Amino acid sequence: MAAYDCDVLVVGGGIVGLSTAYALTRAAPGTRVLVLEKEAGPARHQTGRNSGVIHSGIYYRPGSLKARFAVGGAAEMVRFCAEQQLPYEVTGKLIVATGREELPRLHALAQRGRKNGVPVRELGPAQIAEFEPAVRGVGALHVATTGICDFPAVARRLAELAERDGAEVRYGAEVCAVGRREDAVAVRTAAGEVLRGRVLVNCAGLYSDRVARLAGDDPGMRIVPFRGEYFELAPERRGLVRGLVYPVPDPAFPFLGVHLTRGIAGHVHVGPNAVPALAREGYGRWTVRPGELAGTVAYPGAWQLARRHWRYGAGEVRRSLSRRAFTEAVRRMLPQVTPQDLIPAPAGVRAQAVLPDGTLVDDFLFVRSPRMVHVLNAPSPAATASLPIGREVARRALAALGHAAAVARQV
Structure with a gap:
């Protein structure tokens, strides 16, 4: 009989991987779960580099x-x-139309939110000031169920709870080969250590497609990294924003546009934009990993994406290179902001399939394959939805585990 180090190997210690481990220990007590995370601690990438918003679900296709x-999440x-x-x-948020041409999209967004079960209130220009006195617009939606939290703290607690119930979370363990x-x-x-399990769950985020290929599976997609650059409002200007203020998003893109979000510590994030990153962990503008960049450039989907959306991308790059251009995007909603009010803040990178x-x-x-469950696309609102996502991935892993046990019995 084969010797197993665990029943389920989870690759990736972000909030989705840790939620999956937590869900596995709760759904099937006694299941041996081992989480492998290449960093020295949890939530060092997408989980720990976002604006901390608990999204309501208004944006997404019913x-x-x-x-x-x-x-639900x-x-x-x-x-x-x-x-x-x-x-x-639970702060609530405003989605603000700054021009009359955006009003049809704002109304369509309200209808989508209601179909999703999200309580939405439509506001006229005068009513915006009830919630955000410094914000200007021709109309807005108020979404009361949006909130903020500390997602890295959530990830750490999930790791603690999973370990309490018998899982092991191992840091500094980068997966280099899969058999x-x-x-x-x-x-x-x-480090050269070989670990064996019955089932592998791939929650590798920025490297999810790479782990799938290491396992011999064709993911049918590629992660193209987009850097999201943030500023913060200067401390003396934080009073301009009470809660969360978003523009009307472009439905052609999964990005929400430059927005203003008051964080759990009182600071106000401004951003992000969305520009191509030159590395999967390309948090700095000039951080380049030639092999990763070559892989993106050689991918036909990246060229098709650039050809189709070059105009949108050019605007994002312009805002990346010019603080004044970035400020212009903010001033559409918050006219009192000046370039001097914006202080650079750490960037994030979105793993976009x-x-x-x-x-x-x-x-x-x-995607499931023999003895594998791959999480190949889990961008925002993955942190918000991490608890139900973890249960869904755990359900699929347990199904694979049951299938593997059945095969073993037949053998």
Whole structure:
């Protein structure tokens, strides 16, 4: 009989991987779970480099996984934070139309939100000031269920709870090779350690497609990294924003545009934009990993994406290179802001799945193969929806585990 180090190997210690481990220990006590994270601690990438918003679910196509998981996940995240005594606040937010041409899209967004079960109030220009006195617009939506929390703290607590129930979370364990046989799956870490399990769950985020290929699976997509650059309002200008203020998004893109979000510590994030990153962990503007950049440039989907959306991308690059241009985008909603009010803040990188024809994958993407469950696209609102996502991935992993056990019995 094969010797297994665990039943389920989880690759990736972000909020989705840790939520999956937590869900596995709760759904199937006694299941041996091992999480492998290449960094020295949890939530060092997408989880720890966002604006901390608990999204309501208003934006997402009715019936999609994003809509279902975000609406339920937002309420569950609030309950989880309250039960675990983690910092959170249900602030509500405004989605502001700054020109009359945006009003039809704003109204369509309100209808979408209501279909998703999100309470939405439509506001006229005078009513905007009730919520945000410094914000200007020709109309807005107020979404009361949006909030903020500390997602890295949530990830740390999920790791603690999973470990309390028997899981092991191992940091500094970068997966470099994946092997699969009829009776087991094995990984080799950068330190040369070989670990064996019955099932592997790929929650590698920025490297999810790479882990799938290491396992011998064709993911049918590629992660194209987009850097999101943030500023913060200077401390003396934070009073301009009470809560969360968003523009009307362009429905052709999964990005929400430059917005203003008051964080759990009182600072006000401004951003992000969305520009191509030159590395999967390209948090600095000039951070380049030639091999990763070459992989993106050689991918046909990246060229198709650029050809289709070059005009939108040019605007994002312009805002990246010019603080004045970035400020112009903010001033459409908050006219009192000047370039001097914006202080550079740490950037994030979004792991965006792109199909070979250049289509941006707009929903969560889970793919199962023998002894494997791959989470290939889990961008925002993945942190908001991490608890139901974790249960869904755990369900698929347990199904694969049951299938593997059945095969073993037959053998």
